[in-house]
Structure formats: structure tokens, C-alpha cells
Amino acid sequence: MSNDTIFQLRPGRSCGACTACCIEPTIDSPELKKPPGVRCPSCTGKGCAVYEARPAVCREYHCLWRMTLLDLGEEWRPDRSGVMVVPEERDIPPGFEPFGYRFDLIGPPSVGLWPAALTWDPLVILMATAVELNIPVFLGVPAPPGHTGRKMFMNYAMVAGAKAHNLQQLRDALIAAYQEGVHTPSPEIVFAEAV
Numbered sequence: 758m759s760n761d762t763i764f765q766l767r768p769g770r771s772c773g774a775c776t777a778c779c780i781e782p783t784i785d786s787p788e789l790k791k792p793p794g795v796r797c798p799s800c801t802g803k804g805c806a807v808y809e810a811r812p813a814v815c816r817e818y819h820c821l822w823r824m825t826l827l828d829l830g831e832e833w834r835p836d837r838s839g840v841m842v843v844p845e846e847r848d849i850p851p852g853f854e855p856f857g858y859r860f861d862l863i864g865p866p867s868v869g870l871w872p873a874a875l876t877w878d879p880l881v882i883l884m885a886t887a888v889e890l891n892i893p894v895f896l897g898v899p900a901p902p903g904h905t906g907r908k909m910f911m912n913y914a915m916v917a918g919a920k921a922h923n924l925q926q927l928r929d930a931l932i933a934a935y936q937e938g939v940h941t942p943s944p945e946i947v948f949a950e951a952v
């Protein structure tokens with residue numbers, strides 16, 4: 758299956774009021790640079806103030822909720838679910854499929870608590886299903902604004918719970934990974950000045 762086929766936009770679906778990808782990711786393109794977790798200056802909170810003239814990097818980017826690859830229902834829209842699902846091909850250990858998914862929790866990190874999305878059954882079940890199929894899954898743990906989040910590889914931690922179909926065991930694995938990620942210092946992103 759070609760990338761053109763698997764990365765088709767889902768017909769009839771639009772971002773609506775979601776602006777998660779205008780805040781959460783690092784954007785480092787010639788036209789726009791923005792650290793992670795920091796709102797783009799053009800983001801109004803309801804949309805893009807320069808939508809018709811937005812940079813190519815924004816025109817070309819869509820999270821997997823906008824795609825046909827996974828059957829993510831309306832409730833998965835990132836601003837509703839608290840999680841942004843993106844493809845992930847990097848840092849996959851040997852023995853797993855070469856293409857996986859990263860489930861980025863959105864919003865600032867919370868120490869001592871965890872985001873509700875982390876124990877949301879649809880998230881837990883989708884990750885467990887992927888684990889059973891040997892598809893790599895990562896949990897994206899946010900860091901303070903301006904800092905890179907942590908990417909936690911979850912297959913080893915979730916495999917026992919996935920095989921046993923034990924939701925509580927799976928939730929516990931996710932919470933433990935979140936707590937580890939949120940306590941791990943992360944570097945601040947600094948963009949070099951153009952010379």
C-alpha cells in the first residue's frame with residue numbers, strides 16, 4: 758500500500774475548533790518556527806488568523822484523526838479527547854513492525870496527577886490492540902512549554918495486559934509511563950538565529 762493510499766484525508770472531516778497542532782508540536786520550517794507546547798502567534802484559539810496564507814508546513818500537516826488510516830470517531834478529535842495520534846517510524850526496537858503510532862497527550866504536564874485521556878478506555882483499547890498485533894506504540898508525555906516531550910515506547914510494558922485483556926493492568930502501565938516521562942528532564946528547544 759503506498760503512502761498516498763494510507764494517508765488519505767477522511768472525506769467530510771475538518772479540524773473545527775481544534776488547534777492542537779498549532780500549539781503542541783515543534784514547528785521548524787523556513788516560514789515558521791515555534792517551540793513545542795507554545796501557541797503559534799497566528800493561532801486565535803479557535804482557528805488560524807492567516808488561514809488562507811498559512812505556511813506550507815501547516816497546509817500539509819494533518820494528525821491521524823483527519824486521515825482514513827485509523828477509524829477514529831468524532832470523540833477522538835484532539836481537543837475533545839486530549840490526545841493527538843500521529844504516525845511514528847523512528848526509535849522502533851528490532852522485532853516490531855516498522856511503522857507505528859504515537860499517542861501525544863496534549864496540554865501541559867501535571868506532576869502527581871495524570872490527564873483523563875490516559876485512562877480513557879478507547880485509547881487504552883486501541884493501544885492494546887496495536888500491541889497485540891506487534892505494532893509499535895508510543896505515549897507522548899508533554900513537557901513544560903518550550904521543552905521537548907518524552908516519547909515512551911509502550912509495547913513491552915503493555916504486552917501482558919494486552920494478552921490478558923486486563924484494562925486495569927493496561928491503565929497502570931500507561932500511568933507508570935506517564936509518571937516516569939513527566940519526571941524526566943527534557944531539553945529546551947532553541948532555534949538558531951539565521952546567519
Ligand code: SF4
Pocket residue numbers: 771772775776777778779818819820821822823834835836841
Ligand atoms: S491536531 Fe488534527 S484535528 Fe487538530 S487542528 Fe491539527 S490536524 Fe486538525
Ligand code: SF4
Pocket residue numbers: 778779789797798799800801804805806807808811812815
Ligand atoms: S500559521 Fe496558522 S495553521 Fe500554522 S501553526 Fe500558526 S495558527 Fe496554526
